[in-house]
Amino acid sequence: MSHTVRQKEKLIARVRRIRGQMEGIERALDTEAACAEVLRQLASVRGAMNGLTAEVMEDHLRQHVLAAETDAARRDGGEELVEVIRTYMK
């Protein structure tokens, strides 16, 4: 994943935020917070995960398909994206 340094930092910051949210969910379960509150936090992580995944897919499309250096590399990058789309649409 040959991201630019800036892009890499941005993705890692998103992952860390989600890790923080997961710690919050563990705490909520541990202190027996209301179910509804735990479910709200889970929904919030789901949104953040979807956003992160869309961003990684977009990076992949840009770098390994649109900006591929050879036709063969572009084909490979494209096939990987097809695989990912199938997984996510199942």
Next chain:
Amino acid sequence: MSHTVRQKEKLIARVRRIRGQMEGIERALDTEAACAEVLRQLASVRGAMNGLTAEVMEDHLRQHVLAAETDAARRDGGEELVEVIRTYMK
């Protein structure tokens, strides 16, 4: 959507199957079938819709990105796909 004739027929056949499933759901509601049965049929349509959508995305990627005739056309096809991915991952 300049699909090959064969690909187009295949997609249309999928759409018709889903239309048939939706008629089944209307009938189930009309004859007051059990909720659980209606929900099973809805889940089945959801699966069929996801499969159809994944196939249209894949076609788009193959024809308008991988097989694009110019770099500009490829960029446009790629941007459209980015837009679609964002919509579906929201």
Next chain:
Amino acid sequence: MSHTVRQKEKLIARVRRIRGQMEGIERALDTEAACAEVLRQLASVRGAMNGLTAEVMEDHLRQHVLAAETDAARRDGGEELVEVIRTYMK
């Protein structure tokens, strides 16, 4: 699905709208509309299907769980809902 008449009419109207949207998608494929346009219409059906499904789930919860006449009926209605939730969260 012993819905009130009014509720039944409302659900059937939603199903018919989705059937109309599916006809639109068939037409779009048949007339070779742009991929991006077909994908937008597919996303719109997905939203409508999710809304319909949430409404049927909610009806089920209200009628077969909250308003169940016996504890046994409530337990059965609850187990059906658990089954549905598992299917949709997979």
Next chain:
Amino acid sequence: MSHTVRQKEKLIARVRRIRGQMEGIERALDTEAACAEVLRQLASVRGAMNGLTAEVMEDHLRQHVLAAETDAARRDGGEELVEVIRTYMK
């Protein structure tokens, strides 16, 4: 969320597993693993999150709806679940 101790431990163990998976994703990004690999790990977390969420919903249904001590408590538990279903089906 007045879970039994055993149920609580089980949920917390699931959350910790997901936290471990998120650390793996951070590491993959940091060491510039292949995009396709990062996307596979993201899909795996998504599956684990969905399973965890289904389990919390199921617990909520069992404890705050099916096993509610009063009709008023059951109604409140039911309304919370309706809210959650709407959020997740959007």
